[in-house]
Amino acid sequence: MFNTPKQSSCCTALRLGFLAVMVFAGGCAAATPWQTPYNINEVHPAALPGRKAVRQTVPVVLQLAPVSASPWLDTDVYQYHLLYQNPQMLLSYRDARWVGTPAEMLESRLLQQLQRSHVWKAVLSGQSSGAAQYVLQVQLTNFVVNFSAAQAGKALVAGTATLVNAHDYQVIAQQQFTDSVALSTASAAGGASAMAKASNDFVNAVTDWAAGVQ
Template sequence: MWEIAMQGYGMSGLFGLVRRRPAFALAAVLALSSVAGCAGTGAALTNVRYDLGPARPAASAGSGPALKVLDVGAADPLDSDRFVYRLAYADAQRIAVYRDSKWTAPPAQLLTQRLRAALSQRGAVLGGEDSVRAPVLKVELAQFEQVFDGRSQSHAAVTARATLTQDGKVLGQRTFVARAPASTPDAAGGAAALATASDDLVDQLVVWLGTQAGGAAQ
């Protein structure tokens, strides 16, 4: 409406309008400012990239036994930078992705970085290609998504399966589940909640590895 109403007014016409009809002119200026502000906000929210935030600072390097930590595996769509969500209240079996919000890297890669950083506080962390004889940790990411329980309520859901082996022998295997509420029902709230849930899952995994230390050392 304001776009149509303001057509045909140049700067001189606008000044004249201010003198003749100040109330109308003020309303027009406020409306245009509002539209410009909305346009700026929309542009700022296009193609937003999220990560898991800074890792928690390590007190010191651990002196425990070395551990080979393979890259976290995941099936599509968790092997891409797409931000997955699920409208559980409408169709719990269907997943979707945000159009303008993505991860800086695939969730499996982000979780690999988080896991290795945490385990480095326990002991030496090696790659799968290292020739050193050490237990091997393999993690498969099964779920990494924002789940909407209602239109204005959601939570982060992260599920992963860990397998610890050495010399071809399975020392232990377990599935880990982490959940965290989202403060807002949008991608920003989901990203923050997924970061919290990821740290929780990593903490669970580190504790579990501590219970496997006896078998791994044999």
């Protein structure tokens, strides 16, 4: 008498609704790993191996200016090209991003490598008020994953480094750098891994170049 068909249907609907909410919540919890942003830098980075067999410390203080970048790189969005479909269209992953802007990540890695190279008397950050003889300026012009096919692609890092006299602002030397690394897998994770390697190669090349032209 108390369990009429209408009451039973109502209870069943409530139970099904509750289960649906629980399944949805569980699905959302299981689908959140992408929220951890990708980083080109190691948590505890070791010094990158240099290409010079012997490096002599020079009595010069170097300051690394804040790394600048093209306007389209002023974002933590993970950007890529599908060269086989539309080479001009810049796309971005919906569920992936970087821990910072490309310029911020490159600046952190470059400063660490310059300081660990033991070439300079000291290496100062761009925010330091210490006196330096040289200033290293880096302009990042490209930082993107290029897919040449559905299952193949390369990570590309490119930019220009300029060594400047800190006293008279005269340019000592300038050099363009381009480094690319093939993706091990055609995915956001594969692109991030390749981008980390390309960034390391870029940092290593800039570090060796600056040491060689001073």
